Amino acid sequence: MIGKILTMSSMLSFPPVRLTEDSLNLRAELREFISESRKILDWKPRSNFMSTFSSEFSKMLGSNGYLGITWPSQYGGQDRSALDRFVITEELLAAGAPVAAHWVAERQSGPLLIRYGNEKQKQVILPKIASGECYFSIGMSEPNSGSDLASIRTRAENTGQSWKITGTKVWTSNAHKNHWMILLARTSPPSEKRHEGMSQFLIDLKNDKMQINPIPNMLGQHEFNEVVMEEMEIPLDRLIGQEGNGWQQVTAELAFERSGPERFLSSYNVLLELIKVSGNQQNTEMRKAVGKIVSRLMALRTMSISIAGMLERGENPDIAAAVVKDSGNDFEQQVIEITREVLAIEPICKSKNSQEYESLMADLILQLPSFSFRGGTPEIMRSIIARGLGVR
Amino acid sequence: MTEELDLIRNSVSRLFKENAEKKILDQAEQGKFPKNLWKTIKNAGYHEAWYGTGTDNLKIALVIAQESGRYSIPLPIVETMIARKLTHECEIDLAEDIVTISNPQSYDNLDLRNNILSGNVKGVPFGRFASKVVLSINEKLIIAPVTNTHMATNMAGEARDELSWNDCEIFVGDTLHPNEILLYGALMRTAQICGSLQHALEMSINYSTEREQFGRPLHKFQSIQNYLAKIASSKAIADSALLRATENPSESNIAAAKACASEAAGEVAALSHRIHGAIGFTYEYSLHHITRRLLSWREEFGAETWWHKNLGEIVVDRGPDKLWDLIVS
Numbered sequence: 077m078i079g080k081i082l083t084m085s086s087m088l089s090f091p092p093v094r095l096t097e098d099s100l101n102l103r104a105e106l107r108e109f110i111s112e113s114r115k116i117l118d119w120k121p122r123s124n125f126m127s128t129f130s131s132e133f134s135k136m137l138g139s140n141g142y143l144g145i146t147w148p149s150q151y152g153g154q155d156r157s158a159l160d161r162f163v164i165t166e167e168l169l170a171a172g173a174p175v176a177a178h179w180v181a182e183r184q185s186g187p188l189l190i191r192y193g194n195e196k197q198k199q200v201i202l203p204k205i206a207s208g209e210c211y212f213s214i215g216m217s218e219p220n221s222g223s224d225l226a227s228i229r230t231r232a233e234n235t236g237q238s239w240k241i242t243g244t245k246v247w248t249s250n251a252h253k254n255h256w257m258i259l260l261a262r263t264s265p266p267s268e269k270r271h272e273g274m275s276q277f278l279i280d281l282k283n284d285k286m287q288i289n290p291i292p293n294m295l296g297q298h299e300f301n302e303v304v305m306e307e308m309e310i311p312l313d314r315l316i317g318q319e320g321n322g323w324q325q326v327t328a329e330l331a332f333e334r335s336g337p338e339r340f341l342s343s344y345n346v347l348l349e350l351i352k353v354s355g356n357q358q359n360t361e362m363r364k365a366v367g368k369i370v371s372r373l374m375a376l377r378t379m380s381i382s383i384a385g386m387l388e389r390g391e392n393p394d395i396a397a398a399v400v401k402d403s404g405n406d407f408e409q410q411v412i413e414i415t416r417e418v419l420a421i422e423p424i425c426k427s428k429n430s431q432e433y434e435s436l437m438a439d440l441i442l443q444l445p446s447f448s449f450r451g452g453t454p455e456i457m458r459s460i461i462a463r464g465l466g467v468r
Numbered sequence: 469m470t471e472e473l474d475l476i477r478n479s480v481s482r483l484f485k486e487n488a489e490k491k492i493l494d495q496a497e498q499g500k501f502p503k504n505l506w507k508t509i510k511n512a513g514y515h516e517a518w519y520g521t522g523t524d525n526l527k528i529a530l531v532i533a534q535e536s537g538r539y540s541i542p543l544p545i546v547e548t549m550i551a552r553k554l555t556h557e558c559e560i561d562l563a564e565d566i567v568t569i570s571n572p573q574s575y576d577n578l579d580l581r582n583n584i585l586s587g588n589v590k591g592v593p594f595g596r597f598a599s600k601v602v603l604s605i606n607e608k609l610i611i612a613p614v615t616n617t618h619m620a621t622n623m624a625g626e627a628r629d630e631l632s633w634n635d636c637e638i639f640v641g642d643t644l645h646p647n648e649i650l651l652y653g654a655l656m657r658t659a660q661i662c663g664s665l666q667h668a669l670e671m672s673i674n675y676s677t678e679r680e681q682f683g684r685p686l687h688k689f690q691s692i693q694n695y696l697a698k699i700a701s702s703k704a705i706a707d708s709a710l711l712r713a714t715e716n717p718s719e720s721n722i723a724a725a726k727a728c729a730s731e732a733a734g735e736v737a738a739l740s741h742r743i744h745g746a747i748g749f750t751y752e753y754s755l756h757h758i759t760r761r762l763l764s765w766r767e768e769f770g771a772e773t774w775w776h777k778n779l780g781e782i783v784v785d786r787g788p789d790k791l792w793d794l795i796v797s
């Protein structure tokens with residue numbers, strides 16, 4: 077038991093991070109870029125990072141060298157640190173920049189390919205992600221496999237000439253706009269060891285033979301899709317990494333997905349509005365509300381950048397990442413409820429780009445249910461944390 | 469420094485663990501000062517770890533505070549640390565004294581004329597055991613002798629005494645803003661709370677592993693796993709906020725740290741009791757040494773709502789455009 081506790085405390089400790097002079101310069105440079113790009117492309121700040129698809133903005137980021145900066149230079153990267161990347165992502169999110177197009181590709185698909193992809197995959201795809209021209213979808217969930225990801229049924233069969241794939245993926249964000257999907261499929265039938273026998277594949281969303289059907293969300297927006305593959309054939313070299321190693325690869329990918337500042341900055345614009353309104357009133361309760369939100373935000377940001385430091389050192393912070401994801405989720409909910417307690421406003425759904433408080437609130441409230449399941453549900457996060465505590 | 473701090477933490481932790489027997493905690497609650505333990509701590513120099521000007525002194529002091537909180541050490545270690553730090557430029561020699569501090573929030577009708585003090589202060593930590601107390605009156609540093617003591621304790625049985633003076637001659641030092649005592653006190657209590665959260669988590673994991681019901685250990689039940697995960701997350705938030713304040717002890721960072729720690733203290737005390745059931749409510753089982761401290765410390769040197777207001781004022785005064793710099797600095 078003592079051994080377990082020791083492992084637990086080391087897994088859930090958050091070492092300090094010091095940003096270098098270079099990172100601080102990068103921050104200043106990026107702020108400049110953000111305000112420039114706003115003048116040129118006339119984008120409106122939005123909180124929800126997944127609802128702002130702009131390939132113009134992504135390409136502008138890429139051509140200025142702000143994407144894939146941690147990757148090796150032969151693949152379009154700049155060999156910079158994970159902390160530099162953290163600075164870029166948090167500045168973009170705090171500004172509410174339209175980052176949805178490249179976000180998944182740059183956050184998790186590229187790093188996955190660097191770690192497990194073959195040489196051809198890396199050479200063809202990575203430079204395009206880094207230039208902001210190539211976007212990715214995540215092909216994990218299925219109609220009967222949500223949190224229980226190991227129960228997927230999509231099959232990939234090696235025919236000798238190709239992989240033949242049959243199955244259906246759901247909740248596939250922006251599959252109708254993106255270029256590639258990383259598909260998780262069974263390459264051997266389920267056995268007692270249910271995490272074995274899965275593999276990952278690169279799927280060409282523009283050219284492979286599949287059906288992409290929209291699944292409008294409860295706001296009536298088209299982000300999710302159903303992707304139906306029936307004996308779809310893809311070249312043999314589209315396998316990513318080792319056949320049968322899919323589960324380990326997916327787990328590593330998810331640590332990138334869960335710990336970033338997007339897990340607690342969706343409500344940032346609402347907080348700014350609350351501060352603005354509080355400034356015009358002598359209201360103690362409003363100041364308390366601001367302080368309550370900001371204190372948590374400060375803690376979450378420190379936690380998140382500490383995890384970026386762990387990623388930089390090559391550690392696998394999956395348990396700490398689950399804490400950020402779960403706590404970030406709770407935080408976004410609290411921002412709404414704390415704000416409602418001190419400010420009587422009726423959220424109003426107006427035109428898509430309205431910057432008024434009523435409309436920001438409406439958007440956040442309606443998007444909120446999706447924050448919990450994107451990147452894994454709170455229940456799954458808590459069971460990962462419990463496992464880290466040695467009690468599962 | 470991180471590795472060096474880990475080494476310091478290990479040796480501090482060992483010393484406290486070896487000495488924090490339940491008997492000593494129980495006797496301290498009955499009013500018996502653990503003299504030998506104080507001697508050990510003094511020999512190790514913990515009570516003056518923050519003394520001097522080294523930039524890492526605060527980090528070391530906070531590690532000691534955290535570990536003393538973890539083992540519920542019933543002694544004025546952090547209070548003496550703060551008092552020594554505040555008085556380190558005074559020409560009074562306090563090296564042999566137990567010195568405590570008085571939270572400016574609990575001053576009652578204090579009247580200072582020249583060097584003569586009258587009035588009351590409440591809730592002075594370990595007041596009855598100290599020879600002197602540090603206060604800030606009229607923005608001046610005051611060192612007053614402990615004379616009239618009305619004994620009181622917090623919910624954990626730690627001495628929190630009322631002191632009074634009637635035309636008493638005291639020492640007046642240089643400028644000291646009352647906020648400084650409050651901020652230092654809040655920072656140290658934050659560290660103690662974080663240590664105590666760690667112990668609450670460890671006890672809860674141990675108990676849910678050993679205790680069986682319905683033929684399986686408690687931790688096999690999903691709802692118990694959820695409680696444990698929740699404790700770990702609350703603790704992680706408090707730890708991160710403390711880390712921030714340790715690296716950069718600004719007013720806003722200390723405010724955020726005490727607020728997060730106080731919130732976590734309440735949540736974790738409640739959940740630890742829920743996991744332990746009836747046994748956790750007995751005097752014999754020592755969960756209460758931790759939870760009663762958590763529930764007391766969350767109020768001392770400012771509860772979360774007080775610091776929420778303080779931080780909110782700072783943030784609103786700066787305005788929305790300057791928030792982000794505060795978050796990332």
